[in-house]
Amino acid sequence: xxxxxxxxxxxxxxxxxxxxxxxxxxxxxxxxxxxxxxxxxxxxxxxxxxxxxxxxxxxxxxxxxxxxxxxxxxxxxxxxxxxxxxxxxxxxxxxxxxxxxxxxxxxxxxxxxxxxxxxxxxxxxxxxxxxxxxxxxxxxxxxxxxxxxx
Numbered sequence: 383x384x385x386x387x388x389x390x391x392x393x394x395x396x397x398x399x400x401x402x403x404x405x406x407x408x409x410x411x412x413x414x415x416x417x418x419x420x421x422x423x424x425x426x427x428x429x430x431x432x433x434x435x436x437x438x439x440x441x442x443x444x445x446x447x448x449x450x451x452x453x454x455x456x457x458x459x460x461x462x463x464x465x466x467x468x469x470x471x472x473x474x475x476x477x478x479x480x481x482x483x484x485x486x487x488x489x490x491x492x493x494x495x496x497x498x499x500x501x502x503x504x505x506x507x508x509x510x511x512x513x514x515x516x517x518x519x520x521x522x523x524x525x526x527x528x529x530x531x532x
Contacts, residue, residue: 388520391419392527399531405430408531410440416505416524417442424484424508428493429457430501436461439501447481455479457502460490464499468518470511482506489513491525495532503528 395415399408409428417426427441429450436450436457453462455478460467467490472478475488485506492499503525507513 386420386517386520388517388523391416391520392523394419395524396527396530399528402531405532406440408528412528413440413442416503420505422507422509422512423505425482425504425506427504428501429504431461431499436502443506444482447479450479456488456490457504460492460502461499464492466491466518466522468513468515470513472506484508486510487512489518489521491518491521493525493532494529500532 395412398411398415402408413427417423420426425441425443425446427443427446428439429436430439435452438446438448450457452458456467456469456472456475467488469475469488472480472485472488485508487507487510489505491503493501493503503521505513
């Protein structure tokens with residue numbers, strides 16, 4: 383398994399999103415770029431807050447859950463707590479929502495516009511303990527680039 387060069391990935395994402403302001407277009411391209419660059423994952427995408435719940439946005443992978451309540455599962459917990467959720471084993475996470483039975487670990491990062499959380503970046507992996515502290519730090523940089531273009 384190779385390590386992802388998050389600094390390079392952040393620069394690529396910044397260049398890709400330059401000059402485009404449409405949220406769905408940017409999240410679509412971001413999901414494609416990240417999915418190509420991050421190894422050993424089986425789902426990567428975005429959920430956006432709409433009508434006080436998380437609604438499925440652009441993603442790469444198998445069909446996914448469409449609606450997730452705030453405070454429910456890993457994604458909803460990330461929104462409710464306003465913090466990154468890095469879960470080594472989703473089967474040990476209370477209330478985990480299994481959209482894909484192959485997912486074994488997960489990382490979810492809140493996305494903010496100003497001080498308001500507008501959605502999350504959700505990445506699943508088919509192995510436990512896939513996401514390290516280095517992944518979390520690197521993905522925070524990626525999310526910061528994304529937030530710059532919102």
